Amino acid sequence: MPVSPSRRIKCAIAATAVITAGVGFGTATANANPVTSAATRYQEPGNLLKTLDIDALTGSGWSKVDNTTVEPEESSEETEQAVEPVAEPALAPPPPVVTPDELARIVPGVPPEKIGEIIAPLNDAMVRHGIDNPVRQAAFIAQLAVESDSFRTFEEYASGRAYEGRADLGNTQPGDGERYKGRGAIQVTGRHNYQKLSEHTGVDFVSHPELLATGENAFTTAAWYWTSRNLNEVADTAGIVRVSELVNGGHHALQRRVADFERGLNVLLQP
Incomplete structure (x- = not known):
């Protein structure tokens, strides 16, 4: 056949x-006849x-x-009939992490005119720093809302004199308390944190602390503070009270933080 x-x-x-596989097996037994051929x-x-x-x-x-051995070449007729590649349809851009309407419902006190200014940098900061599920997002927004007075300000209302001489904040030089008072969407405070931010972002916040209060830096620096304290994991595991303690250092406005967090979950978990 x-x-x-x-x-x-x-x-x-x-x-x-x-x-x-058979190479080297010719000497398996002493009396075997070698298969030399x-x-x-x-x-x-x-x-x-x-x-x-x-x-x-x-x-x-x-x-x-x-x-x-190689396979025979295709005929020229078959080669000429090659199928042209089909262009893949363009992918639609992903939806924003939080919509303006959702933010207004999570933080009812946010001024309407502020929403358009902050929604893009807020979303960008969350995307870049892994604040990527409803629990993390609700906790992040709740902390920022309290620290920034519902996004009305990115600079602490108080003078900062209360921080003077606070070695735990790195305020070791005269005037550091006022110079490095709380700024940004999460109110980063103290020379030490301003120095760390400068190293992380390349922006000299130590020499120009006022830059921390600008819209372009407020959310980037807030997200840096969040991830430097590993608050994504804390939000996932320990809960909103522990997150609040690590952000604020105590229980200031804790009821408000918890209420905004719960409201955020209700909004973001809706289908």
Whole structure:
């Protein structure tokens, strides 16, 4: 019965595997007769190809190049009929993390004219720093809402004199308390934090602390503070009270923080 070229190739592959596996087994027993003819027969690749009847395969549409087989080239007619690639449809941009309407419902006290200014930098900061599920988002927005007086200000109303001499904040030089009072959407406070922010962002907040209160920096720096304290994990596991303690250092306006957090969850978990 005639053997197809594909079956011959499979036999060739199998035979090659057997030959390779059999190398070095000629001395298995001391009294065995050495099969010298077989060992000699397969020492040279040329003999192996002849043994596997590759010449017969050549006549069936296969060609031999450098003792290897290659598939026959397609005809020019088949090549000319190549199918043109179909352009994939453009993907729609992802929806914003929080919509203006959702933010207004989470923080009812936010001035309507402020929403358009802050929604883009708020979303960008959350996307870039992994604040990417409703629990984290609700906790983040709740803290920012309290610290910024519902996004009305990115600079602490008080003078900052209360922070003077606070070594725990890095305020070791005269005037540091007022110079490095709370700024940004999360009210970053103290020379030490301003220095860390400068290293992280490349913006010299130590020499120019007022830059921390600008809209372009307020949310970036708030997200830095959030991730530097690992507050995504804290929000996921320990809850809003612990998040509030790490942001504020105590329980100031805790009821408001919890209420905004719960409102945020209700809004963001709606289908």
